[in-house]
Amino acid sequence: MTDPVLKRVAVRKYTTEKVAQNDIDKLINAFQASPCGMHQTDVMQMTVVEDEKLLSQIEQVTNNACYNAPLLFVINVKKNNEFGERDASVAAENIMVEAAELNLGSVYLMNAASVLNSAKNLEEKLGLPQNFETCVIVACGHAAEQPNDDRSNRYKVVRR
Incomplete structure (x- = not known):
């Protein structure tokens, strides 16, 4: 499977290998290319966390x-x-689709x-303005294991 949309799966185990800066730039570009409601680009921002102490x-x-x-x-809104x-x-x-394209693993984290x-105490370290809150975190890295998840028939689809 080569299509990154179909290749993307939730990865919950990572190696300690750092993600290349060039790949991080591509992931940031994927974030920048995302659509926004009513062209309101000022309602969302993102903090990229690479610092081991902060992680x-x-x-x-x-x-x-x-x-x-x-x-x-x-990702803060x-x-x-x-x-x-x-x-x-x-x-x-x-971000997750681009990560799959780059052969990286990722997972969507709402509870975190x-x-x-x-x-x-972490809001300031993350550069979060007072009128913003964290909405979702995408964890990313080199997958330590690849889930074998058949997602070809997960949801009901009605065609008319």
Whole structure:
């Protein structure tokens, strides 16, 4: 399977190998290319976390919910914005599809994002303005194992 949309699976086990800076740039470009509701580009921002100390602090606060990934994309949205959560989800999918294209693993993390919002000491370290909150985190890295997940017939599809 070569199509990155079909190749993308949730990876929850990563090697310690760092992601190449060139690949991180491509993942950031995928985030930048994501659509946004009503062209409101000021309602979403992202923090790319590569620093080992900060990654460790996030793992501690989230009870290892980020699977010790060597790279996190923390997607933040303006509080009480009608498009924020949807825009963040679409942006996360862009990152995950690009990660699959780059032969990297990734996983969408909502619960870890919620926990992070209560960690006020990390908000400043993540560069989060007061009127923003973390909506989703995409953990990313080199997969330590590849899930064998047949997703060819997961949902009901009605054709008319």
